[in-house]
């Protein structure tokens with residue numbers, strides 16, 4: 090049992106904005122109104138800032154793609170990070186794709202206590218769950234890649250919406266995931282023939298009727314009708330390409346009437362017609378986004394320095410390889426999806442990278458409803474997640490931000506609007522975009538706040554600026570389900586997090602469709618396909634709304 094006293098509490102979900110208030114956590118790890126008895130540890134947080142633990146709505150920390158990246162970039166792994174290689178902790182390797190134990194230490198050390206691994210194929214779900222279990226401390230969830238699954242595309246092509254819905258329900262139950270992610274709808278399937286899906290209203294490669302736009306809307310409808318707590322999580326077509334603002338806004342219009350979460354919107358907010366004319370279209374994207382109340386987004390901000398790009402978007406990764414000449418790896422996941430890896434460096438001397446850096450910040454500042462836009466770097470695509478405090482500083486300090494803009498190449502400064510933006514994030518804004526907002530978007534009622542019944546996940550900052558004058562750099566204490574896991578920058582306790590999954594209802598008759606098709610084309614036996622429930626070590630089933 091823990092009582093945190095004297096701190097200024099920032100709990101925007103409960104309307105608390107800096108009030109001095111005790112937070113009590115019982116033996117079950119839940120926030121309660123009061124505690125009795127002598128077995129209570131008291132943390133004196135006088136003068137400190139008390140936040141709900143951070144929630145990462147979109148990150149890549151486990152599974153086959155990560156392991157592929159770890160293997161492709163061995164030089165990267167020599168970079169050891171804080172929290173690694175101490176006698177008490179399991180060894181880990183660092184770099185942009187830290188191994189499982191290190192990932193948990195780094196997230197908890199930063200004050201984040203829940204992470205959503207954004208992409209898993211059914212075929213490799215077992216391995217992903219094993220790795221998720223090995224990430225200590227944080228709670229986690231994962232999303233199933235569905236927008237290029239050939240069985241589903243065949244059903245949509247045939248106009249069999251109800252059976253497609255049952256198929257998605259069966260797949261989610263079989264992979265033990267929390268929701269679905271659509272990546273470059275139709276484009277990853279087309280990549281198996283070296284093609285892409287750049288247009289929303291043209292039939293995708295290998296099909297006569299079904300278009301990328303239809304895959305987007307039908308999957309969003311399926312997620313809504315299955316009643317999943319988290320809306321369809323969408324990585325749109327044309328990621329990273331100059332001029333993609335048109336298809337980004339067109340996709341928002343197509344989604345009218347459905348919930349959707351737009352992933353890493355920064356990579357989808359570019360104007361111009363080629364790399365030489367690329368510019369920010371963040372103002373247009375932010376305005377369109379704000380007009381669509383059915384949508385949430387995370388930014389996928391980029392930071393100058395090293396990154397590793399990892400995505401199911403195979404055709405984009407091949408283009409990035411052609412543009413950069415860097416190492417490139419491509420994986421094919423049978424009939425479900427694919428994956429590409431390209432290590433990358435964002436340079437503040439390069440026009441394109443400078444524009445990308447500005448677009449992420451512009452979106453975070455121009456979308457002035459913090460409940461619908463969340464802080465991510467699409468780790469490790471835009472930079473390591475442990476660099477979030479750098480972005481928070483840029484959001485909170487307009488003068489510092491403008492000074493950073495003035496360091497960019499003059500040509501890049503003409504193509505962005507960041508220098509004109511004066512907004513500064515308040516502490517409450519930070520609590521929303523890092524915790525309360527993403528928890529609400531994920532549909533996790535016990536996360537992102539400190540009210541009675543919430544999980545006792547608490548991040549306590551010193552309340553004093555660090556040596557660089559930064560307020561929220563690294564936390565003084567981090568509590569996970571009431572256990573003090575980080576104190577004075579060191580891991581003090583190792584706990585095992587839970588995994589959130591959903592079990593949507595579906596017509597079990599769909600297995601009669603899946604089995605013969607599966608046995609015809611897959612390399613695995615059908616019985617070995619689903620992930621057994623016993624592999625999920627600490628499951629928490631979140632109910633579907635219908």
Ligand SMILES: [Zn+2]
Pocket residue numbers: 147148149207352353467470
């Ligand atoms: Zn991603």
